[in-house]
Amino acid sequence: MLLFASLISVMTTFGILLSIIFEALHFFQTQSVSYFLFGLEWSPDTAFLEGAGRADAASAQAKFGAVPIFAGTFYITIMAMILAVPVGLMSAIFMSEYATPKLRAQVKPFLEILAGIPTVVYGFFAALTIAPAIVKFFALFGIEAQYQNALSCGIIMGVMIIPFISSLSDDVISSVPQNMRNGAYALGMNKAETIRFVVLPSAMPGIIASILLAVSRALGETMIVVMAAGLRPNLTWNPLEDMTTVTVKIVESLTGDQEFNNPLTLSAFALGFVLFVVTLIINIISVSTIRSFHRKYKVSTL
């Protein structure tokens, strides 16, 4: 009975994997794998649009080239990380090195609240407040930004990620042995130097692992992107244009009225499969890194 209960988590993982692979295989029976991975155009509705105008058979084919989608996903993730990594890491340093226990106890709940806000709420905030503010701000310089822009999404996603990075890095930095700090002080380093040249380098594997976990969180984030960054696959470097991500396409292709065996519906599972594989690899790397880090310093909190 107890063993069965614990097997449920294993079954869930395999359930996810099998169901996704199974449907993804259905998808790849009709669509080419190489075009999915390397094609530059995602236009599943062309078949529908062609009915009205040109009717040549070659272009009537729906196109499932996922590169613009992957590009959007990574681009938005990178933007989120540019905000979240410095802020999160600096917060972690403050919490573990500078803050008194009392101050720490007062500040921590704020970060916890930030972590507990549902992403649909963040998405609404991004669309309601941040995106118009960005449009207005860039209009001052005569640059035109779209109301659904990748930048607002990146900013808000970055804020969402801050608590994850800060709490994990805080944990890692606190587990660097005090002896190492004392050694640095004995050599005449001041506190900031100790942190920069001794504590951070020795905590680096753990910090990188926590950043990786945050990356996988950002890759899988859905609601913020759905509400703030748009639905159009758009291969561009301009953060002021709309963009889309893997998760958004999954949502979009499963909320329509299509038949379940439609390639559009099945494409969600192909995208989900890629997402699953990528996040799984990242997670395994980061969890094992954090583990070996803790083993090195002989603390066992994970």
Added chain:
Amino acid sequence: MKAPNDNYFYIPQIKRRNQKAAIFKYLTVLAIVFSISFLVFFLVDIVRAGYPAFTQTYIKIEVSINDEVVENPYGAVNGKQLKIISRAWLRDLPLLIKANPSWINTKQEFWALANSEVDQYLKGKESRTSERDRAYVDELKNDGKVELKFNTLFLLSGDSKIPENSGIYSAIIGSLLTMIVTIAIAFPIGVMTAIYLEEFAPENKLTHIIEVNINNLAAIPSILFGLLGLAIFINFFGVPRSSPLVGGMTLALMSLPVIIVSSKAALKSVPASIRQAGFGLGLTKWQIVRDHVLPVAMPGILTGSIISIARAIGETAPLIIVGMIAFVPDAATSFSDAATVLPAQIFTWAGMPEKAYLERTAAAIVVLLVLLLSLNAVAIYLRKKFERKW
């Protein structure tokens, strides 16, 4: 104090190093201040956007009630009034009359629900009301026939295509039913798993696989749980789409790892001496766990479970995949009815073009945040109350 140059202990390099150190410290403080000020700005902005939805405009009108009104309630008011009064209120008028048969062939005064555009106009917001309607509303206002009242409809009615008539009641019921399913599945399984892994499991390949799996499961994007729910629960087992049942099952699988990890930590913190005392009295392993270890670990287990449930309440993406963004005007009455949940309702309203939905979205967010914060507060209270050092 001497000038720096006359001070023997003054070394420019050290001064520079200390300045750098101070800058570094300020940067870390800045990071914290950034997060906190964002949070404050965010909360203020949402509350500011949401609080108007808690009041609503009502207009006093006189209706002469006869059988014709029951047949065609839209004819009960004159053309001028028809433009400012909610169609939802007029639609419900016959029901009101049927409940009070004595009103027939009399004149009655009502506080009628105003339509959303008038409501927005009176709240000083952008509105599509025409100049003539505005003048008429202003005139009524001067006569004291317009009033902003507490918006009970927002809390007591379900979703509606008529903005002034829409509320979060059905979404709250949907959330409640979904959470019941989630708790009923995730809590026992999660606690049993934790007990097995912590107390009974032998060290072997299988338990190692389970442990690694749980860690991975905790970090899988939530939307993939939606894909699982769709492919397995809906398409394979035929659980009804959009129902609290399938939503709850999906969320249960999602919140399992958090419950397991926190329950394991709670069980681990129970000192070995309690178990040894049990063995000394000749109890079996199961008796020790059931009667001694589990009660001691319970507060910790509950804390972790409440936190994971709070996370599940705010989750949207997997529920959208299993169809819980359906338009649901009436509250679900069973676990297999179509239902919507609060975050999904927020998502739906956020996409509506009418301005009146904007403040409702923000107000629903306020309700959701209050709910989540109070759940977290309960968790913190539990943790504080039962905190124990062995």
